[in-house]
Amino acid sequence: MRDVRRTGPVAGLHYPPSAGEFGAWFSTDADCLDYLEWLRWPAGLVCPHCGHRVGWRMADGRFRCGACDGRTSVTAGTIFDKTRTPLTVWFTACWLLATQKDGVSAQSLQRALDIGSYQTAWTMLHRLRSVLVRPGRERLVGTVEVDETFIGGEGPGLRGGRAKGKKSLVGVAVEVTAPRGIGRCRMAILDDASAASLHPFVTGHVEPGATVITDAWPGYSGIEELGYTRDRRSPRAARLRGDDPFALLPAVHRVASLAKRWLLGTHQGSVDDAHLQSYLDEFVFRFNRRTSRSRGMVFYRVCSSSPSPTNPSATATSSSTPNRRRTRPPDVLAGVTRRRSSGPRRTDRGGPPDQDYAG
């Protein structure tokens, strides 16, 4: 009855359709385990070591393979692995993350679920976030605006005496649809605004064949040779025409300001530079599903995801804790230069391209 492969996930069948139903589905840890078991082995246990299909459950809840004697648990390799937090708490955190319009902060999660420490709540959210980026997701297509912006280091909620002004340079790519619509977006932290950083950002997030709208920054020169049509918009020409040069890339600026507002609103700006990318991933995930009506589906997706080798942050999170005092290595900020006062600030440091976009 629950063959998700034939129908796709269905509310009420594959995930709870409402908060009330959620409570009824997952009132105990055993309920949660049953659900994870069904997600992982819809046709019954498959030994991850040898592929054998017959085994038995041991007293501690793990499974023992009847062929190779290997042990496994339904949570092995997933974000729920080796956790001391009850699965009911995990599931509720996941449900809140999925169904709250703007997500949930570690502080409000801690309060809502009566979680012992802020660190625990933070780590749970960080792990849940780590599976939001689907490996191999499709790149943006059609007409895509690309620009960079500085994000972070300006929140009123920063603790630990962190100096202000530690901003990260973030690449933003947004699909534009006629006449003034906005499609999907992507955001990734960049080392700097050099071609060595911007070219991989474009190729990593935009499908070749697309028309890429940029400003006149030379870091974008040469993307034509990578299979894109470049629509270069010159701020100087716009000024000469009497147009607003900041309106040249309206979709990118709209998305960037929404992201900044979300970081300041839901998270009170208390986002560590070292973890900014995972927050950007969550923002992009939400933005790209802003019209989706079934938020319970997001719950299903997160529960059925397991960390992938192409998403290293997902496996590295189990021991990570929030570290508000951590700042970027000083060399990242060295050599920050200001372009002509009309333009955005960019770093001219050069250096290796940042390939680690986590999807």
Ligand SMILES: [Zn+2]
């Ligand atoms: Zn086996």
